[in-house]
Amino acid sequence: MAAREDDRMNPPVIGPTQGNSCRKVPVSECHRAGILGICVALVGCLVPALDGVGQERNPVTTDRDGRLSATAATEDADTLFGLDRVIDVELNISAEEWAKLQPPDGTRLDDAAVGRAFSDLIGDAIRGGNFRSEKSTRPGLAGYLGVDHQYGQADVTIDGEAIRSVGLRYKGNGTFVVGHKTGKYSFKIDFNEYRNGASFRGLRKLNLNNQVTDPSMMREALSYELFRAVGIPCSRVNFARVYLTVAGLKERAAQGLYTIVEQVDKRFLKNRFGEADGMLLKPSTFGVFRYLGEDWADYEVAYIPKTTPTELQQQRLIAFAKMLHQADDDAFAAAIEEYLNVDQFLRFLAMNVLLSNLDSFLGGAQNYYVYLDSASNRFHFLPWDMDISFGAFEMQGTPSTRRNLSIDEPQTSKNRLIERILAISRYKQTYHAYLRQYLDTHFAQKKVNAEIDRVAAILRPVIRANGKEAPGRFEKAIAESPSLFEPHALKFFVIKRHESVREQLAHERTGDTLGNEGEEFAGLMQWFTGPRIGLFLGLPVVLLLNASGWLWGILAGFRKGTRWGLLNAAFFPLAPLLYGFLVRRDLGKWSACWVLFAVTSMVIWLVLAVWLVGDGV
Template sequence: MHSQIRPRNPSRKNVSAGAGNTLLPIMRRRIRWQWIALMTALPLLVGAQDSATEHASDSLFGLDRVMEVTLTIEPEEWAKLQPPEGLSMDVGEAFGELIGDAMKGGHMRAEGATRPGLAGYLGVNHQYGKATFEIEGKQVSPIGLRYKGNGTFLEYKEGRIEQRLSFKIDFNEFQEDLSFRGLGKLNLNNNITDPSYLREALSYELFREAGIPCSRVSFARVNLRIPGLMDRQPHGLYSVVEQVDKRFLKHRYGSAKGLLLKPSTFGSFRYLGESWEPYEIGFVPKTTPTEAQKERVIAFARLVGKTADEDFAAELENYLDVDQFLRFLAVNTLLCNLDSFLGNTQNHYVYLEPESDRFQFLPWDMDHSFGSFPLKGSPESRRALNIDHPGGRDHKLIERVLAIPEHKEHYHAILKEYLGTLFEVEKLHRQIDAAAQTVRPLVAINGPKATERFDAILADEPVWWEKHPLKYFVSERHASVSDQLSGMAEGADLEGANLDFKAWIALFITGAVVILMHFAGWIWGMVAGFRSGPLWGFLNLCFYPICPLIYGFAIRRDLGRRAALWAFFWTLALVGVGLWASAMPGK
């Protein structure tokens, strides 16, 4: 059969062309609307995914939440966590170097250390080992596990596996795409300085109630297993603290494009010149800064450190989220949280929020909150901490902000508001009791005396060996702040919040010389006494300086007068040193 060639139908061609011309705009419109719908829905889909991720991590946290956590690590990986063998852990020497850096205007970072803080001065640079993290039956591996902390690491004893130190868990250390319920890192804090195990957790809760972005917290019974060295066994009761990092910023701010800093230097926003390098060391960026962000940090430091009062007041709100700062300051002040931003050194974060291009302050590491930091003041003076000078009169940022009348008035209004809300006595007592009920069943695993200390710090009144119970602090602090706001009390100035290191070193050297001279006088008086007989020799030996004074001025002036004069002079000198020490700030 021959194929037939059909003649072309002009009318058909025209119909097809007409239909194509008609359908093409319709198809374009459909594609355009579908594209618009997709672009509109995409943020919602991403937001839903983020919301689901955050919801998943939410289930890990809460003051009523206690989880079972097991860390499994091989012996060779465990060895990577340990400091170098033979490390002296000479705290006195470390403090000496730290004080030296402070006097030189340096930073809280030892030369050659990979981390800031006291641990670096001790020669400790925490290293990760590869481990497995198991929480309530779910395993995540491989994760990075290392020790963490500065002051809490002072408990380290070489070779003691059972010692309860704080840990940092990094899900990304050995596998970049690994996370757990949307989290990249977690902190397991031992609360070795806090017999209640609650200060930090409760403090974060109060900051959260104040609207300050901060870490979420829960508790965990942590088990440790090192095959061949330690079977799975309870290692201690820990608090679980969310890490402040890019994931945190994205959850709280919707973006991690701002600059996150974790300062570790002597002075809040201390001006270090126009070069970025010293800020890199002292302000410790946790995200990579852009050139504009570097300039912003330097400009704010210049404003705080170098600008006249009138210009400072005019420019402040261009750089600082003042309302957020005053709320952050108010909660710190109520909690008398001195090992923190109030201490003018470390234990806080600063975030340059990208939308407003203004700085915000975030809390961190609050095991010494509730007025418990022992290096500044007494329990009584900390409970009465001056609300207008909570960081001491040398804390330049706080002092300059509160010197502006409208900001001080707003700050006082915030304090008054919080006394009736988040820091209201009965409300906070109930929070303390509820959190205590959560952790009480597990306290005993932290040692034979843990329960006794826990009960003492949760008591309503102090005992001779626990002067600072939580609820007692809250009641007394509330009364003190209320009295200060009403003008009935001035509050206690804890100038030790910013130690005058030169004055303390001068006092130490003077005291050492006086004690040495006293020792020489003791020997001299004893020898002078024995020259007249054993009776006065032994009396001068045992009852210095009283007996040498009696012997030299009344009994045997010929033998003991010069020794008595020596004892008298250096006794007066010792009294003078004592008076000097009692008047020193930071006692």
């Protein structure tokens, strides 16, 4: 820049000068000089245009005022992630746009509605359906409630950088339901929703997870760290205090402490796999790689592609599912490595098992990604949504059985992929070797507990953002021993899980298998579908009728004397009926009528129960 300023101050002399003499330049030499100058100018124009050819470049965007956006300021996502600090995130949205985020009018999210949604969900599981309802386009529990998260336009400030006109919506299923009750929602930010090509530090989307199920606030973050340590491509994470402004409704209202999670998308794939031309799936179906026939439309509903698959990629998925479920053992063993990165799968499985991460691939329904990379044409598994890892998934087993989860049968429902892979001795040996290795390295007790302490030191000064009771719950949640209301203490889990896995590997202990328990639970919950729900709802009413008849009969008997009071108490319903209709009609007639009505209702209930148990419907 200084040289150019000097040039402008002292323009060069064309041709050397001595005194008043001047050398004439021939015309041909002038032409050559002119042509050379034009070439230099063209090169100068082309260099900036060619700079970065073959590289992925984020477009430079401007805000409404014409200033460079955060995309132009920095494209380094690394500066956003890392479990070493807590950043601030501010969400600013108008009341009109905020209304777009809310569930449709008439949507019920009370306990009764959630109970019915669970009933429908379990019914689909029993029938072998997909984890999604016709009430919504989204999968999961929220979809069964008729919720389909929609974007509204907002402005956000992340780590001190303001970004305007982003898409903001709720996210999650169970955490959405809990968030609706507590007022602390999870959010997804889409920088590209309203401005094509926009991004923030190279990211197109970002997730703000409320962690309402985890008082330690670190299960998900630690889990991603552990998966990354064993070579599994996964999201980067950080912590944030989130503030929400809704014009006219709330002004910079503190929402609490959140986890920031990187989105799995094409940018993620290119960063981790070196390409993004493969097929990315986020399954939401009851079973892993279920074979659904030859029609791709069925797979599209169950496997939920996040990229647009080619016809060859579609056929690859169908062929793998068919081979998994229909090939004999020899054919499966010979072909599996053509379809699946088996070594990566064994590492993925080992870490899931160490963490007893049951609300995931081990449960066989959702909360994981699968990527068919274009280079090897093989499938890879990626973790997702691990806020109830470290044995905290209360819908399966007990805290004790989850800490003692079987290493060889860790699935909580039928999982043909795990079953068939571990049935091959060389793969099972490799899997066990990974478990031993991780127990001594990445999941070593001292190492994990030291990381818990390190992260706790970062979160402890700001944990009160989650409420006045949060600090106490936080300390109990990371402790070395459980408490009455925090049975999933992190350090305690690590200690006990180490003991269990080591002893299982040494054949000194049998791990707990939760699969049968899950099937029994599903069978039990089947009673809450169809007409049987009326039977169960009627039982408390019938019991209440008989209890009131028993008490009324006792009181009526004592009006005659102690003997009849005791007889009516001991020999219900016969004694109250005899007393009221034969002995003292004046004192016990109405109580006897009530007892007769109550007993009749009980008989009717029993007849219906026998009929339903006998598959009368």
